[in-house]
Amino acid sequence: xxxxxxxxxxxxxxxxxxxxxxxxxxxxxxxxxxxxxxxxxxxxxxxxxxxxxxxxxxxxxxxxxxxxxxxxxxxxxxxxxxxxxxxxxxxxxxxxxxxxxxxxxxxxxxxxxxxxxxxxxxxxxxxxxxxxxxxxxxxxxxxxxxxxxxxxxxxxxxxxxxxxxxxxxxxxxxxxxxxxxxxxxxxxxxxxxxxxxxxxxxxxxxxxxxxxxxxxxxxxxxxxxxxxxxxxxxxxxxxxxxxxxxxxxxxxxxxxxxxxxxxxxxxxxxxxxxxxxxxxxxxxxxxxxxxxxxxxxxxxxxxxxxxxxxxxxxxxxxxxxxxxxxxxxxxxxxxxxxxxxxxxxxxxxxxxxxxxxxxxxxxxxxxxxxxxxxxxxxxxxxxxxxxxxxxxxxxxxxxxx
Ligand code: GLA
Numbered sequence: 001x002x003x004x005x006x007x008x009x010x011x012x013x014x015x016x017x018x019x020x021x022x023x024x025x026x027x028x029x030x031x032x033x034x035x036x037x038x039x040x041x042x043x044x045x046x047x048x049x050x051x052x053x054x055x056x057x058x059x060x061x062x063x064x065x066x067x068x069x070x071x072x073x074x075x076x077x078x079x080x081x082x083x084x085x086x087x088x089x090x091x092x093x094x095x096x097x098x099x100x101x102x103x104x105x106x107x108x109x110x111x112x113x114x115x116x117x118x119x120x121x122x123x124x125x126x127x128x129x130x131x132x133x134x135x136x137x138x139x140x141x142x143x144x145x146x147x148x149x150x151x152x153x154x155x156x157x158x159x160x161x162x163x164x165x166x167x168x169x170x171x172x173x174x175x176x177x178x179x180x181x182x183x184x185x186x187x188x189x190x191x192x193x194x195x196x197x198x199x200x201x202x203x204x205x206x207x208x209x210x211x212x213x214x215x216x217x218x219x220x221x222x223x224x225x226x227x228x229x230x231x232x233x234x235x236x237x238x239x240x241x242x243x244x245x246x247x248x249x250x251x252x253x254x255x256x257x258x259x260x261x262x263x264x265x266x267x268x269x270x271x272x273x274x275x276x277x278x279x280x281x282x283x284x285x286x287x288x289x290x291x292x293x294x295x296x297x298x299x300x301x302x303x304x305x306x307x308x309x310x311x312x313x314x315x316x317x318x319x320x321x322x323x324x325x326x327x328x329x330x331x332x333x334x335x336x337x338x339x340x341x342x343x344x345x346x347x348x349x350x351x352x353x354x355x356x357x358x359x360x361x362x363x364x365x366x367x368x369x370x371x372x373x374x375x376x377x378x379x380x381x382x383x384x385x386x387x388x389x390x391x392x393x394x395x396x397x398x399x400x401x
Pocket of ligand 1: 046351
């Protein structure tokens with residue numbers, strides 16, 4: 001899927017999706033819902049350690065046109081994969097079976113997982129047509145956007161108003177769909193970003209308590225630009241590395257006698273107690289990253305956004321050297337950006353492919369962008385793609401308005 005320059009005209013694309021639904025299913029949809037992708041300012045691999053994250057929603061995302069069916073069947077099609085229609089009964093198709101879906105059916109595990117879990121709340125079957133302007137595998141949470149747009153659609157269609165209004169609960173349901181049906185043991189950050197963010201703000205989320213607050217983020221107002229660089233090295237998180245990092249953290253927490261690495265207060269003491277150098281590195285990343293999130297939120301609240309650069313770069317080095325989830329194209333983008341005068345930058349998301357964010361003075365951003373493109377071209381890497389990161393709204397209904 002190609003990255004389209006955003007933001008797209010939301011109203012027009014919702015109308016076009018509704019028309020495409022009518023053509024595909026020979027009946028009109030009952031509505032169109034949208035959920036955004038996200039970037040994460042800082043707080044990587046902290047969510048499943050009960051820690052802190054600071055993401056914001058992108059203007060790009062996933063839209064779902066939907067109509068109820070009078071049986072318990074989920075029918076899903078996507079404008080991005082016209083040949084991959086999937087029709088499955090919600091009754092008698094369990095998570096174990098869905099996790100084994102391969103090839104063209106695989107993407108349907110996300111909406112199917114959500115629809116299955118919503119059965120217990122009273123939702124039934126539906127026909128869905130999905131459209132996305134988020135690149136997949138770019139670490140911008142296209143899966144969470146798909147889950148959350150589907151969840152909101154089904155809640156609205158089946159009158160599950162209490163659940164739709166309880167967005168933290170809906171985020172947990174979407175996360176469970178991804179864990180159980182897609183087999184990806186993700187934390188709660190991406191689904192929370194898709195459902196809780198507000199325009200013009202980043203979301204400070206405590207992943208243990210579920211408490212969140214909105215932190216204003218106006219970079220252009222401060223003469224700054226945040227570039228999102230899709231390195232075009234695709235990430236595939238259902239692979240073992242993500243689960244392996246989670247297991248490392250759980251092992252370290254158990255050895256230290258704490259519930260989660262979030263609870264480590266004395267880092268020096270904890271490192272002295274861990275014999276395994278790998279577990280020491282993982283612990284050091286998680287503990288320091290939580291402090292960086294607090295510091296970054298503090299800088300943002302103080303209106304000192306330019307100082308975030310140092311935090312971003314420190315996070316990247318920690319993810320590269322201690323957590324070991326960075327990848328060569330990300331390191332190249334960050335190093336090149338710094339040399340070209342950016343204030344800081346880091347990989348975002350789970351790692352092993354995906355995107356990087358770079359903070360730069362607005363008047364320097366074109367030079368930074370050019371330097372990254374040249375560095376990639378010089379090494380025969382695919383041309384990176386740049387997105388403008390504007391803090392945008394969470395999931396919502398787009399039609400009828
Ligand atoms: C992926 C997961 C999130 C989070 C990040 C790393 O995006 O889905 O839950 O763990 O990786 O911060």
